Structure formats: structure tokens, C-alpha cells
Amino acid sequence: MGKVACVFPGQGAQTVGMGKDLYEHLPESREMFAKINDTLGFDLTSIMFEGPEDKLRLTYHTQPALLAVSAILFRALADKGLKPDYVAGHSLGEYSALVAADALSFEDGLKTVFERGRLMDRAVPAGQGAMAAVLGAEREALQELCARISEETGLVELANVNCPGQIVVSGSAAGVQAVVENGKAAGAKRVIPLEVSGPFHSSLMQPAADGLREVLTSVNVQAPSVPLIANVTAQPVQAAEEIRQLLVKQVVAPVLWEDSVRVLLDKGVDTFIEVGTGTVLAGLIKKIDRQANIVSVHSYEALQACLEEGAYA
Structure with a gap:
């Protein structure tokens, strides 16, 4: 049998209503939803569930919202026995992957990407x-x-x-x-x-990278329980300090997503489970390898279908 990789979407996948079906139909998720607002100190869940869209689209709201939904969906899969061989995430999704692999706590993940969003928002004046x-x-x-x-x-x-x-x-x-x-x-x-809202993943974002380096000095980063394929290198990484350095570099470096997927394929991955809002990554992976088995778990309904079909068994 081939190997399984869980992949996590980045900015652009957000949509008003995200996570609401999980809150309503997945009672065990409500503790994590409560942690979102407690951790950030404001009512992000209302913005996720009800909008308005322009408020959700603010990068410092978008980033923790996407991480939260990915983490909640992954926890539901893990509780039913999912143990991926690898994890990877697209840009912001790399933090969701680190939470899934126990390298970051859910709370630290939320706080870090909120600060990352604020730093990215301020790095380059609007219009430049x-x-x-x-x-x-x-x-x-x-x-x-x-x-x-x-x-x-x-x-x-x-x-x-x-x-x-x-x-x-x-x-x-x-x-x-x-x-x-x-x-x-x-x-x-x-x-x-x-x-x-800005020139993300370019060297113009260096002020955000410098700020994030400071933020990460006080964040507890652990060695992940499974290898992470890093955006910056498209190679597996498991050392905590290297992860910290790559997260800083990721702000100004290109996301090597095609390379990352090809590395996973070379390592024997034949099933990709996209965990989080939207189906963007499924579409990209299909364009890289039409034979890959891809499952998008982006809602309560999709979660139930994945569990019933045993797509990763």
C-alpha cells in the first residue's frame, strides 16, 4: 500500500460560513472553537460564520480562521485513526501542517499566524x-x-x-x-x-520576516511527529530549530508547491488528503499527477464521506 500525505490550504481558500457546519454537527469540535476566541481575545468565530466578507478577508483574520478549520477537521480525522506519513501546507497552510504534526500547539498556531498576518499587512504600504x-x-x-x-x-x-x-x-x-x-x-x-493586500512571498516582505523572527523566539516549536515537506526547500524537515528558520524565510521566499508534491510522490505517497476550506490544492495536485488519489475534506459532509469510505485506510 502507498503512503498518505495530509495537505493544508493557504490564503484565498477562506469563505464566509467556514467552520459553521462543524460547530453545528460536530459537538467535539466546540472546545476547539471556544479556544479560538479565548486565545485571540476577540470573536473571530462570528467573523468566520457570519462575515462580513471584507472583515474575513483581512489577512490577520483570514490566517487564524483557515488554520482553525484545518486543525479541527484534522483532529476529527485523527480521532478516527488517520496517521499520515507526511504533512505539507501551502504558505499559511504550513502552520496548519505543523499543528497537525504536533510541532505547534493549536493555541500557539493561532497566535503565531495572527501576528504573522498583522506583520504582513503592515510590511508594505497599500498600493506599492x-x-x-x-x-x-x-x-x-x-x-x-x-x-x-x-x-x-x-x-x-x-x-x-x-x-x-x-x-x-x-x-x-x-x-x-x-x-x-x-x-x-x-x-x-x-x-x-x-x-x-500585499506582495507576499517576495523580498519586499522582509520587514514582516524580521518581525516574525522575533515572534517565533517565544513560540514553543517541537520536532513534528511526522516529516513536514517545507515550502522553502521542498524537502522533509523534522528539526525544530530548522523549522523556525524556514518559517521566517518562507515570508520572503517562493512556495515550491509543485516541487513539494513531486517529492511526496517520489517518497511513495499515492493518497493526498486536503484538510481545510476549499479544494484548491486538489486541483493543483491533479495537474501535477493525474493518477494521484486526492480526497478533499473541507466540510462536515466531506468529513463524513471520507470516514465512511475509509479513503486513507
Whole structure:
């Protein structure tokens, strides 16, 4: 039998109503929901359940909300016997993976990503940074285009290497706009500007990385119970201090998601369980390997279906 990896979504997967069905139908989850507000000191669950959307979309609300739903869903799976061989998360999802692997407590995970969100929100003044999704370009050609634009116009870098034909770039507003205008030179079929609050995973986020380094000095990071495939290196990591360093670097470095999935496949993973809001990662993994068995556990209904089918047994 092949191995199982649990993967956890990042920012962009949030939606008003997230987690409400779990609270209503999964009594054992209510203690964790209560911890969310107690830990953060404000009523995040109301924002998750009822919105408004613009308030949920604030990155310092989005990040703990996504982590909370992922952690609650994973706990429900683990209580029924799920023991993944590996964990990985996309950007913010890396923290959910660390909570699942007992490297971070649920409470420390919530507090850390709330502070991470605040730091990221303040790092670059509004309007000075941007991001765009580049469809159809090869990684090397896009990297060369970004290097040329960074020299001539304004900083722009690869931010998320998601799957074949989908790469996100990030940087200065002028640099990203130049990619939008000149993407075809790198073989892009389309370049789509993204509605984001900052140039995430670019070197412009260095102030946030510096702040996060300070935050993490007081966070108890343990060696994970199963290997984590890190965003920055796309390699397994189990040493607590290395995890701490990679979480800081992750703020300014690209998320190597395609590479991470390929490493998991090479290590014998044939079942991916996406744990958390949305189905974004399932779509990306299918584009990397059409043969992979992928289960998205994003709601109470999907959780029950996964448990009934024994998708990971």
C-alpha cells in the first residue's frame, strides 16, 4: 500500500460560513472553537460564520480562521485513526501542517499566524505591492523575465510555483504590471492580476520576516511527529530549530508547491488528503499527477464521506 500525505490550504481558500457546519454537527469540535476566541481575545468565530466578507478577508483574520478549520477537521480525522506519513501546507497552510504534526500547539498556531498576518499587512504600504498569476509560462523563462524587469522597472519575483503552467509572481506594483504587459515574452498565455493586500512571498516582505523572527523566539516549536515537506526547500524537515528558520524565510521566499508534491510522490505517497476550506490544492495536485488519489475534506459532509469510505485506510 502507498503512503498518505495530509495537505493544508493557504490564503484565498477562506469563505464566509467556514467552520459553521462543524460547530453545528460536530459537538467535539466546540472546545476547539471556544479556544479560538479565548486565545485571540476577540470573536473571530462570528467573523468566520457570519462575515462580513471584507472583515474575513483581512489577512490577520483570514490566517487564524483557515488554520482553525484545518486543525479541527484534522483532529476529527485523527480521532478516527488517520496517521499520515507526511504533512505539507501551502504558505499559511504550513502552520496548519505543523499543528497537525504536533510541532505547534493549536493555541500557539493561532497566535503565531495572527501576528504573522498583522506583520504582513503592515510590511508594505497599500498600493506599492502587487501579485499576478501567470498561466502557461515555463519556470525558467519566467524567472529570466522577472530578473530583467527587476533591473529595468521594479522588483518582481516568483512567489508560488503551484503546478505546471501556473506560477504566481509578486513584487512592486510597477514590476508586476510589467509582467502583466510582457508575460507573453516568457510564453505566458494569460497573466491575471490578483486581489491581494500585499506582495507576499517576495523580498519586499522582509520587514514582516524580521518581525516574525522575533515572534517565533517565544513560540514553543517541537520536532513534528511526522516529516513536514517545507515550502522553502521542498524537502522533509523534522528539526525544530530548522523549522523556525524556514518559517521566517518562507515570508520572503517562493512556495515550491509543485516541487513539494513531486517529492511526496517520489517518497511513495499515492493518497493526498486536503484538510481545510476549499479544494484548491486538489486541483493543483491533479495537474501535477493525474493518477494521484486526492480526497478533499473541507466540510462536515466531506468529513463524513471520507470516514465512511475509509479513503486513507
